[in-house]
Structures are given as C-alpha cells and as structure tokens.
Amino acid sequence: MPASLRLFTPDAQYADDGTIERRTAGADVVFDIFRERTADKLPRDLLAAADGIVIWHEMAIDDAFVQLIPRCRIVVRAGVGFDHIDLRATGAAGIPVCNTPDYGTSEVADHAIALMLALGRALLTYHKELTSDPVGNFVTRFDAGHTPLVRRMRGRVFGVVGLGRIGIAAALRAKAFGMEVIAYDPYAVAGIEIATGVRRVASLEALLAESDVVSIHCPLTDETRNMLGAPQFEAMKDDAILINTARGGIVDVPALVAAIEAGSIGGAGIDVLPVEPPRPDDAIVAAYGNLEGSRLDGRLILTPHSAWSSPESAADARRLAVETAMLYLRDGRLRNLVNGEHLATRRG
Ligand code: NAI
Numbered sequence: 001m002p003a004s005l006r007l008f009t010p011d012a013q014y015a016d017d018g019t020i021e022r023r024t025a026g027a028d029v030v031f032d033i034f035r036e037r038t039a040d041k042l043p044r045d046l047l048a049a050a051d052g053i054v055i056w057h058e059m060a061i062d063d064a065f066v067q068l069i070p071r072c073r074i075v076v077r078a079g080v081g082f083d084h085i086d087l088r089a090t091g092a093a094g095i096p097v098c099n100t101p102d103y104g105t106s107e108v109a110d111h112a113i114a115l116m117l118a119l120g121r122a123l124l125t126y127h128k129e130l131t132s133d134p135v136g137n138f139v140t141r142f143d144a145g146h147t148p149l150v151r152r153m154r155g156r157v158f159g160v161v162g163l164g165r166i167g168i169a170a171a172l173r174a175k176a177f178g179m180e181v182i183a184y185d186p187y188a189v190a191g192i193e194i195a196t197g198v199r200r201v202a203s204l205e206a207l208l209a210e211s212d213v214v215s216i217h218c219p220l221t222d223e224t225r226n227m228l229g230a231p232q233f234e235a236m237k238d239d240a241i242l243i244n245t246a247r248g249g250i251v252d253v254p255a256l257v258a259a260i261e262a263g264s265i266g267g268a269g270i271d272v273l274p275v276e277p278p279r280p281d282d283a284i285v286a287a288y289g290n291l292e293g294s295r296l297d298g299r300l301i302l303t304p305h306s307a308w309s310s311p312e313s314a315a316d317a318r319r320l321a322v323e324t325a326m327l328y329l330r331d332g333r334l335r336n337l338v339n340g341e342h343l344a345t346r347r348g
Pocket of ligand 1: 080081104108161163164165166186187188217219221223246247271272306307308309
C-alpha cells in the first residue's frame with residue numbers, strides 16, 4: 001500500500017479541523033493544519049514530509065521557506081493574490097504554484113460597489129448621526145444634510161484599473177447603476193472592452209483624469225506597487241472617490257490620507273492595507289481613530305480585508321484549493337498555474 005499523501009497548511013483561516021479539506025481530498029490524505037504567521041513556529045519534520053502546501057495569506061513563502069519543504073510538489077494559494085509567494089524561488093525548486101481565482105469574484109465586486117455607495121449615499125454618516133444619540137438625533141438630525149460625498153451615480157464615470165475577473169464583475173455592476181465604465185489594463189486581451197461593453201483608455205493618467213470613481217482591481221506587482229501616490233491623487237478630480245479592494249501596496253496610504261485632507265480627492269473606500277493588520281502608528285490608523293470632526297469624516301471608510309468574505313466564498317476557496325492540489329498530486333494535472341515562467345522543470 002503506498003504511503004499516504006500529506007498536505008500542510010501553515011496559516012489556516014478557518015476554525016475547524018479541516019472538515020471541507022478532508023472531505024475534498026479523501027480519507028487517505030493526511031492533513032497538518034497550523035495557524036501561524038511565521039515559519040519558525042512550524043514543526044520542521046512535518047514541513048519536510050509535506051507533499052503539498054495549501055497556503056492562505058498570512059505566511060510568506062520565501063526562499064528560506066522553500067528550503068524547509070524538500071518533498072513538496074505543489075503550493076496552492078487558497079485565494080487569488082499571490083504576492084506573498086516567491087514565484088522565482090518556488091519555480092527554481094521545481095514547485096508549481098497555483099492560485100484559486102474563482103472563489104470570491106462576486107463578493108469582491110459587490111464590496112467595491114458597496115464601498116462606493118456607502119460613501120456616495122452617505123450611509124455611514126446617517127448611521128453615525130442616528131446611533132450616537134437615538135433620541136436627540138432622531139429629532140435634530142433626521143434630515144439629509146451633513147454629507148460631504150452624496151452625489152447622483154447615474155451618468156458618472158467608473159474607472160476600472162485592471163479589467164480581469166473582479167474588474168469586469170465590478171464594471172458590470174457599475175453599469176447597472178447607469179454609470180459609464182472606462183478601464184485601464186495594459187495586459188488584458190484586445191477586444192475584452194467590446195465583450196464587456198466598456199471603454200478602454202490607454203493610460204492610467206487618462207483614466208484618472210476622467211473618473212469620478214477609481215476602482216483598483218489589478219494584482220500587486222513590482223509595476224503596480226505604489227502606483228497611486230501623491231501625483232496620481234493630484235491628477236484625479238477633486239471630488240473623486242478611490243476604491244481599493246485589490247492590495248494595500250498598490251496605494252501610498254499616507255499620501256492618500258493627505259490627499260483627502262487637502263481636498264485633492266473626495267474620499268476613499270479601502271479594504272486592503274500595505275501592512276495587515278495595520279501598525280498603531282500607521283497614518284490610516286491615526287486618521288481613522290480621529291475621524292470625528294475631521295475632514296475625513298464621511299470621506300474615508302476602511303474594512304478589514306473582508307471583500308472576499310462570505311460563508312459561500314470561504315467554503316469555495318477551501319474546496320477548490322484542495323481540489324487543485326489533489327488534481328496535481330494524483331493525476332499530474334495543473335490548473336491555475338501562476339509561476340509557469342519560472343518553472344523550468346518539475347519535481348518528480
Ligand atoms: P485577474 O488576474 O483576473 O485580473 C487582474 C487584472 O489586472 C488582469 O486583467 C491584468 O492584466 C491586470 N493588470 C496587471 N497589471 C496591471 C497594471 N500594471 N495596470 C493595470 N492592470 C493591470 O485577478 P482578479 O481575480 O480580478 O483579482 C484582482 C486582484 O484582487 C487580485 O490580484 C487580488 O490581489 C485582489 N483580491 C482581493 C481580495 C480581497 O478580499 N480584498 C480577494 C480576492 C482578490
């Protein structure tokens with residue numbers, strides 16, 4: 001009888017003992033499940049025995065980590081973004097890296113639109129007014145005033161940066177609100193704009209100049225890191241809203257806070273930060289902790305990297321990631337490979 005296959009998860013984002021994972025993989029697969037953020041907390045012998053790694057977003061896979069997994073034949077990211085995985089180091093070791101791009105597309109697109117509407121329809125302002133003093137405020141503030149960003153959405157321009165799966169889903173939602181959608185994506189296939197009925201622009205600058213809402217849906221790469229900073233905020237409309245549900249590192253957050261305070265842009269809805277959770281001295285923490293009475297009040301909304309989240313999407317991510325690992329370990333079939341350009345040969 002062949003030895004059991006072993007899967008290892010260093011940073012599980014579920015509370016149970018891998019019920020979905022075990023059901024998906026089959027009874028003969030052994031799972032080692034941990035909830036750590038740094039590799040030094042993980043048992044070396046179990047890492048060394050792993051045939052596959054299913055990783056979430058809290059543990060980096062760098063060169064040092066790759067040295068700890070000599071037997072591993074596949075790394076699967078239970079999620080979309082893989083900027084915390086060293087594609088070169090894994091590829092050089094002959095380990096394919098695959099992601100799970102099809103689990104939370106609709107949730108993230110919904111969330112981007114929800115952030116836009118929360119600001120543009122002033123939900124937070126009204127909620128705060130009416131909850132802070134339920135008796136008094138129902139008398140004195142039961143009106144539509146005191147809202148900095150309320151506007152008609154119909155006819156406004158929704159600018160998508162990154163017309164991939166989530167960008168397209170967000171674009172289609174924005175169209176349903178009567179918005180005109182434009183998109184900047186230097187790598188999307190020609191004709192995607194025809195298929196989706198959006199207008200493609202040739203540069204980020206062109207998109208920023210025209211958009212009333214800029215929604216970011218590209219990956220974090222060397223090219224996109226800090227792609228939106230002070231010069232870009234300066235180039236945006238004074239009342240524009242920035243939505244970031246992609247990756248925190250794409251936006252220079254201190255510059256964003258400064259731009260809203262200075263009136264260079266209208267406001268922002270942010271689900272992702274460069275460091276998560278943020279440090280106490282990060283600009284956005286200080287700003288968010290002191291919203292009351294500041295210019296940011298009603299102009300800045302922060303959510304805790306929750307755009308992907310729903311019970312359904314979490315279950316899909318868990319099942320799909322393990323399916324991807326087993327498809328390769330049992331049948332040698334790769335799906336959703338993301339480090340192909342660094343993968344000369346594969347570990348046997
Ligand atoms: P995707 O790969 O389908 O689409 C990304 C698009 O960005 C592609 O069309 C690509 O050509 C484009 N792109 C690449 N470089 C670009 C650049 N320099 N400028 C403009 N566009 C560029 O990915 P998908 O599924 O749409 O996900 C997008 C991102 O959303 C992921 O990379 C991930 O980081 C983030 N995400 C965030 C979640 C959350 O909970 N906040 C959950 C899931 C994904």
